Amino acid sequence: MNQTTSSPLQRGFWEATGGRRGIGAWIFSTDHKRIGLLYFYSTLLFFCVGALLGLALRLELFSPGADFFTPQQYNALFTLHGVVMIFLFIIPGIPAAFGNLVMPIQIGAEDVAFPRLNLLSWWLYAIGAILALTSLFTAGGAPDTGWTFYVPFSVRTTTNVSLATVAVFIIGFSGILTGLNFLVTIHRMRAPGMTWWRIPLFTWSLYATAWVQVLATPVLGITVLLIFAERIVGSGLFDPTRGGDPIMYQHLFWIYSHPAVYIMILPGMGVITDIIPVFARKPVFGYKAIAISSLAIAGAGSVVWAHHMTTSGMSDTAVLVFSLLTFLVAIPSAVKVFNWVATLYKGSISLDPPLLFALSFIFLFSIGGLTGLVLGAAATDVHVHDTYFVVGHFHFVMFGGTGFAYIAAMHYWLPKIYGRMYNRKAAVWGWALMTFGFIVLYMSMMIVGMEGMPRRYYDYLPKFTFWNQLSTIGSWILACGLIVIFVNIFRGLFRGKPAGDNPWGGASLEWQTSSPPPLENFDYEPEVTHGPYDFKRGCP
Amino acid sequence: MSETTHAEHPKDYSGAKLGMWLFLFTEVLLFGGLFILYAVYLQRYPEGFKLGGDQLNVWFGGGNTLVLLTSSLSVAMAITALQRGRVRQAANLVGVTVIMALWFLVNKFFEWSAKIHHGIYPSSGHLKEMPGGEQVFFNIYYLTTGLHGIHVLVGMFVMTWVLILIRKGKVNPDDYVTLENAGLYWHLVDLIWIFIFPLYYLIL
Numbered sequence: 001m002n003q004t005t006s007s008p009l010q011r012g013f014w015e016a017t018g019g020r021r022g023i024g025a026w027i028f029s030t031d032h033k034r035i036g037l038l039y040f041y042s043t044l045l046f047f048c049v050g051a052l053l054g055l056a057l058r059l060e061l062f063s064p065g066a067d068f069f070t071p072q073q074y075n076a077l078f079t080l081h082g083v084v085m086i087f088l089f090i091i092p093g094i095p096a097a098f099g100n101l102v103m104p105i106q107i108g109a110e111d112v113a114f115p116r117l118n119l120l121s122w123w124l125y126a127i128g129a130i131l132a133l134t135s136l137f138t139a140g141g142a143p144d145t146g147w148t149f150y151v152p153f154s155v156r157t158t159t160n161v162s163l164a165t166v167a168v169f170i171i172g173f174s175g176i177l178t179g180l181n182f183l184v185t186i187h188r189m190r191a192p193g194m195t196w197w198r199i200p201l202f203t204w205s206l207y208a209t210a211w212v213q214v215l216a217t218p219v220l221g222i223t224v225l226l227i228f229a230e231r232i233v234g235s236g237l238f239d240p241t242r243g244g245d246p247i248m249y250q251h252l253f254w255i256y257s258h259p260a261v262y263i264m265i266l267p268g269m270g271v272i273t274d275i276i277p278v279f280a281r282k283p284v285f286g287y288k289a290i291a292i293s294s295l296a297i298a299g300a301g302s303v304v305w306a307h308h309m310t311t312s313g314m315s316d317t318a319v320l321v322f323s324l325l326t327f328l329v330a331i332p333s334a335v336k337v338f339n340w341v342a343t344l345y346k347g348s349i350s351l352d353p354p355l356l357f358a359l360s361f362i363f364l365f366s367i368g369g370l371t372g373l374v375l376g377a378a379a380t381d382v383h384v385h386d387t388y389f390v391v392g393h394f395h396f397v398m399f400g401g402t403g404f405a406y407i408a409a410m411h412y413w414l415p416k417i418y419g420r421m422y423n424r425k426a427a428v429w430g431w432a433l434m435t436f437g438f439i440v441l442y443m444s445m446m447i448v449g450m451e452g453m454p455r456r457y458y459d460y461l462p463k464f465t466f467w468n469q470l471s472t473i474g475s476w477i478l479a480c481g482l483i484v485i486f487v488n489i490f491r492g493l494f495r496g497k498p499a500g501d502n503p504w505g506g507a508s509l510e511w512q513t514s515s516p517p518p519l520e521n522f523d524y525e526p527e528v529t530h531g532p533y534d535f536k537r538g539c540p
Numbered sequence: 541m542s543e544t545t546h547a548e549h550p551k552d553y554s555g556a557k558l559g560m561w562l563f564l565f566t567e568v569l570l571f572g573g574l575f576i577l578y579a580v581y582l583q584r585y586p587e588g589f590k591l592g593g594d595q596l597n598v599w600f601g602g603g604n605t606l607v608l609l610t611s612s613l614s615v616a617m618a619i620t621a622l623q624r625g626r627v628r629q630a631a632n633l634v635g636v637t638v639i640m641a642l643w644f645l646v647n648k649f650f651e652w653s654a655k656i657h658h659g660i661y662p663s664s665g666h667l668k669e670m671p672g673g674e675q676v677f678f679n680i681y682y683l684t685t686g687l688h689g690i691h692v693l694v695g696m697f698v699m700t701w702v703l704i705l706i707r708k709g710k711v712n713p714d715d716y717v718t719l720e721n722a723g724l725y726w727h728l729v730d731l732i733w734i735f736i737f738p739l740y741y742l743i744l
Binding site: 113114117176180181183184187188189214215216217218219221222223225226229233234235236237242243244245248251252255 | 554569577671676
């Protein structure tokens with residue numbers, strides 16, 4: 001069953017170009033693996049763009065006063081960093097890239113339910129990305145509102161917010177279609193024997209994510225359309241002088257954008273859940289609890305949006321209710337963390353790169369989650385609202401969480417897709433640099449935020465200099481780590497040794513087919529007789 | 541292993557309909573944002589909303605309600621006709637739906653034109669002089685009916701496309717899920733109007 005490919009590599013789906021040549025074999029292909037790779041490289045590109053913008057922000061903040069950029073440029077930089085990282089990298093990052101690459105194989109399907117719709121999703125994403133980039137250089141220049149597009153500033157600013165909102169709308173539509181496609185795929189395309197309780201937990205997390213994508217994104221759609229209408233036809237629905245209410249904008253925006261952080265984190269948790277049992281050589285602890293906690297996070301996460309608005313002037317009752325609901329999200333999140341740790345307990349652990357990134361995830365995400373409780377409690381939130389503490393917390397969850405999961409997924413699944421292995425020692429070095437740089441970078445932000453430094457400011461008081469400089473140095477270490485990681489992994493994928501069909505000893509279906517997988521994923525119709533973490537029966 | 545193998549797989553009709561239903565959920569939530577705004581502002585300006593509602597023409601709104609309900613009937617009949625193998629009748633009924641959609645839009649055009657002629661439209665000087673409640677009412681009215689109008693327009697194109705598919709025989713008594721899905725979409729467009737009509741035209 002497990003014949004490793006020692007002879008010249010099989011090329012699997014890489015050879016099935018569908019009769020098209022060059023780039024056409026990619027951008028017109030409906031193969032989920034090719035679309036997954038399209039998404040992977042586009043999201044990776046935007047991750048690098050966003051990271052460079054972040055480095056530029058840190059560089060400006062290295063010392064007080066004006067250093068490299070004007071205040072207007074700084075505003076554009078942080079807006080762009082937010083928009084690129086959130087809408088172009090982190091939201092599509094794991095679900096659209098790794099979800100497309102792996103999910104159909106995990107459930108034993110030969111493709112997603114609507115392959116052409118899948119291709120359309122990527123095209124919409126690409127068009128949205130191009131429009132977002134166009135908005136930087138046309139009609140008034142780069143938006144300077146922050147990624148949240150808060151009124152009244154987003155309606156009054158002369159920068160090109162209108163085009164940016166159209167771009168966000170189109171990218172949102174792309175996300176909806178991916179979510180819809182995944183839901184139907186998971187419901188309808190599972191292989192014989194792949195019951196609901198045998199679905200790998202990465203796919204379970206994608207299932208929960210897809211529901212949030214389908215149900216929450218339309219609200220973002222109408223919200224940015226309203227901004228667009230305010231700017232173009234002057235509808236004034238958020239303008240107090242015309243009877244409107246700006247807080248209604250914040251409600252509508254966060255009704256989507258808070259669930260959106262679960263679109264970002266849930267697939268990351270799914271990646272970690274799939275990695276840990278494989279490298280602990282032990283079935284995952286509490287399979288059903290983890291699957292249900294994904295759904296619980298998706299559900300509870302949809303009713304906590306107004307905790308972003310504690311200081312907005314809404315009623316105290318609302319503040320308290322949303323604060324309580326926010327605490328509830330901690331329960332399913334903690335269920336996951338404890339189950340991961342319990343899976344590792346008494347496991348036969350092999351410290352390979354994917355597991356190292358997963359361990360960093362648990363550590364960093366736990367800090368991010370616990371500082372989230374500080375922000376969830378209304379009293380402390382008023383104190384640290386709009387300070388660097390929030391920025392630190394957010395990056396611990398999103399970058400320490402989803403970002404590390406994305407890189408863990410690269411180390412875990414890309415050898416399957418490419419059929420080649422990277423240098424494991426270099427990957428460990430990259431991991432160490434990245435984790436260390438990360439902690440220096442963002443822990444400093446939390447401390448300086450506690451001391452009162454507001455976020456989004458171009459300048460700061462001299463007393464904040466030390467922590468800001470430390471943070472900027474951390475950003476350089478982190479960048480070095482990323483360079484080591486990317487150089488190593490891509491050298492490996494293109495020139496490394498053959499990885500074999502099952503380099504990690506996984507028991508889920510993607511490890512039972514060849515590396516790289518053939519066009520429709522399996523040479524035979526798979527039949528599932530055991531769970532995804534049953535290592536005794538799964539990998540003889 | 542070429543891409544032609546895809547064609548050998550049977551079509552998954554339940555999957556196609558499941559996908560359509562999920563898409564309809566997203567449409568409901570898209571309009572949901574506007575209905576939330578309506579609810580909050582109605583609670584804040586009950587007087588202004590009543591005064592605004594009085595200025596809308598119930599005959600236009602009521603007439604359009606009838607037009608849309610009839611078109612929903614015709615598309616439902618088209619599906620039944622196709623199921624029973626009456627291809628020509630089905631095509632005619634889809635054609636009726638397209639004409640009804642056009643009729644709705646023409647009505648809407650005259651209704652909007654009259655209002656705009658009276659100086660009531662977003663950012664008009666006349667509207668800005670009105671009290672806050674009425675301003676908000678008309679702004680939401682234009683946004684909601686505008687977004688709905690776009691959906692009617694899209695539905696009209698979808699129905700025309702399905703009509704062509706029926707004529708070409710690609711949608712036929714053995715394979716009519718495309719017509720069913722287009723019908724589902726059309727019913728939703730109708731249903732949203734059923735909520736818009738009383739909320740804006742019949743408000744007390």
